[in-house]
Amino acid sequence: MKKKSLLSMGMMLALSLILVLGACGNGSSSADSSSESLSGKITVGGSTALQPLAAQAAKDFMEKNPGVQIDVQGGGSGAGLTEVSSGNFDIGMSDLFAEEKGVDASALKDYKVGVVGMTAAVNPKAGVKNLSREDLKKVFTGKVKNWKEVGGKNVKITLVNRPDGSGTRATFDKFALDGETPAEGITQDSTNTVKKIVAETPGAIGYMALSYFTEGDDSVVKLSIDGVEANEENITAGKFPVWAYEHMYTKGEPKPLVKAFLDYMLSDEVQSKAVPAQGYISEAKMAVQRDAKGEQSNK
Template identity: 45%
Template sequence: MRKWLLSLLALVAISGASLTSVNHGTSAFAASKSKLTGKVLAVGSTALQPLAEQIGERFSSAHPAVQVTVQGGGSGAGLTQVQAGSVQVGNSDVFAEEKDGIDASVLVDHKVAVVGIAPVVNSDVSVRSLTKSQLKDIFTGKVTNWNQVGGKDEKIVLINRAAGSGTRAVFEKAVLGDATAATAQEQDSNGTVQKIISTTPGSISYLAFGYIKGQTGLRALKLKKIAPTAKNVRTNKWPIWGYEHMYTRGKAKGATKAFISYFHKKSVKGIIRQLGYIPLSEMKVTKDADGVVTTK
């Protein structure tokens, strides 16, 4: 009886060992089933950066042999570097045709999402809504005190983005038109602007939607009492928005092509919305490089 029991235990042990070995083998296969390899360096728009980083992490999990690196620097830097061939992807908030010094004919545009942009103020500012004309007057320097637009007697502290910023280009095209922006403090990224506005009384600037949600110390302004929401962007009821572009020099190939394609998977639409962007498929309108909006 004892001998039979020992034999049974030995058989169970062997079976268990075999099962463990199969499970490890299956896990190893699951982790290495993607044969995609390579490196993808995406540089440019800080408005697109949070989304590109999140999608990059998911993509890398699915393709462990691909190294994805996302950096900011502004749309101008992204377009310049991808044109020079020093990066695989140039992230931009604007069409390449809109940037001086960029030969759009050698670049291929891959739109991956839509970004809404809104004027933001420090939370001490009492004004809640402005007309487009009032907003223009503030950013061109005609209005310098909040009491001129219905607020309290407080000097307006103007914060702008640097000249190469795509976020700035989208904002100025929609709000200033051909008018010249007033001289103001300039910052290189959405993140820096976010910090300055939240800690500087009387200040105003503009941010991509993803940098506004859940932030303390600042709030977005309405335009003619219309709120800056994804719903309003979809129909162009909120007019300050643009595409998030990922440019490549020539056609995208290999790991770069797969990374860009990943943005269009149904499984990542939730991340796009969660981070404050709008999936391309949800837009009811389109916009061209000249800013002309057409209903789909």
């Protein structure tokens, strides 16, 4: 009887030990799973029009995921498409469809993370806030050389352009200048530098994304075209023509970390807050759409 009791107690102890060990094992696994976080490095580069939004989103994403490092570079849309195609960038930013730059779009995956409006930026001493489309073309093609010829002050016009690989330039040339080629002037790789030169040079005119026209900053004038202001209401309705999708391209399907960041870019948190706060427009708000040929239609 005593042996049977001891045997029963031994079996109970063994069973208890198995249950305890099993519970410990399960707890450790759960803890490991719950403590898992994203880690690694992402390199993003290309469009300087998209750069401010990408940089802000990257900053917020890294704050949520301390193990992640995101390097956001400029360089222009051409560089973004070239470098992501060659595998040097995890994400290539572009104001243009890949097809518009002659890049093999079949090898890339396109994420439209927003819409950017663009217009001319003018030095305040030029004395103009609005130009007709025809006068704007005359200014940029060098047919008009003084602002007094188009209703401004007696100040010499200085052109500030982006280089050929710039998506901002391609968009402005196509939709503001009807495809005409600007005359030679000062050429700068960065939108920030374009803004600085226009602000500091009497009579200067360049062009940039609306995200660079910040509230309370009167260093440059945001030009209206044909009396239509460059703003969200007019762009989403299709009334203001100078706008482009902001693309983030990956080479094939993105790796999990890159996909997580792209999902964040398309999340409601970014699209409803960061996008408008940074001067961009959510693609979902557009009443019109464009294809790679630049043809616009209603949604």
